Amino acid sequence: MSEQPESLRDQTFLRRDLSGSRFVGCDLSGVVVRGGAIGGMELDSPWLIESGEGLVVNGVDVAPYVDEVLNRRFPGRALRTDTDPEGLRHAWAALEQAWAATTERAQALPAGTVTESVDGEWSYLQTMRHLIMATDTWLGRAVLEREQPYDPLGLPHDDGGEGSAAYDHGMFVTQEPTLAEVLRVRGERQAMVRDFLADADAALLAEARKNPHAPQHEETVLSCVQTILEEEWEHHRYAVRDLDALAARG
Structure with missing residues (x-):
């Protein structure tokens, strides 16, 4: 203990x-x-x-x-609290556009930059891996109720929360993959959210689900989707902040 x-x-x-x-x-x-x-x-x-x-x-x-x-x-960030299906579709489209531009910027920096850490924070590569895990948790596990939603390239928090036990038992890879490998899976997860929202309606968003961190507590499908949006925007903010710092290092 x-x-x-x-x-x-x-x-x-x-x-x-x-x-x-x-x-x-x-x-x-x-x-x-x-x-x-x-x-x-x-x-x-x-x-x-x-x-x-x-x-x-x-x-x-x-x-x-x-x-x-x-x-x-961060244009589009204000949409993260939308509650209707069409608003959520616009919110996700704005996120995908923001991440596409930021990833293009990261790839244009000197080789190895995407694996560099700033002040002990996650590198850009690790951030992409974590967002894979977050999508698998809140969409795959919580909303879609899949028994084993996790891709091995995901990266959980090291705070003992969701995904940590699976990481300890070898579900996730411990050797750092390439950015191309991570972006492939990341793209699949972004498409998974996009496809889910394309068919979502108000009735589905109001359905109850178990909180993936505390199954005894209920969430709605809407609150799970909004958690994904919040997670994405916060990590985008961190990523831009750290890319600015890395670019300033020259």
């Missing part, structure tokens, strides 16, 4: 120097910083809007502004 992390919740840190610290996978909800030096602080949370709790800076909730800026920066 893995050791439980130390809990520091509800603590008060008075005149402590935390400059340069990095918090990864930590629960910082409800944290209050008063009179702190926060110049250069970088925050990144994919659940900033979805949590409904906002992000208050000097008395101003900046979460809606951040969401608005991201929607302008």
Whole structure:
């Protein structure tokens, strides 16, 4: 059994120097910083809007502004919350267009760039592999209810969540494949979502499914599709951010 992390919740840190610290996978909800030096602080949370709790800076909730800026920066991102079949089809088409342009950019960078990591984050190749796994989880397993939906090239999180046990038991490849191999399967998964949405109607979207991470909880087909859209846009944002950093390295 893995050791439980130390809990520091509800603590008060008075005149402590935390400059340069990095918090990864930590629960910082409800944290209050008063009179702190926060110049250069970088925050990144994919659940900033979805949590409904906002992000208050000097008395101003900046979460809606951040969401608005991201929607302008990534055309089509705003469609990720659509609820009707036609809107979802447009949302997926926008995603495919965005990823096609980003992948073309990644392939134009020097050889080996797609396997480089920035600050310990997934490489572009690993991101593509993870999105294969995410589609297999939320469409293949949750919506289509397939017993074994996973392609061996998928890459699960290393947090013990969905797919991790299968990875440990050799379901997924551990040796890094080529980008061409990954893009082939990735293209198949994108087509799988496209084909599913082409035939989806309101009645299907309202049907109940089991949450693939917690089968005791119900999802709707719509919420599963929206999870796929959210996952895709967040990882696209990360990929563009890291490609910018890699390009700046020269």
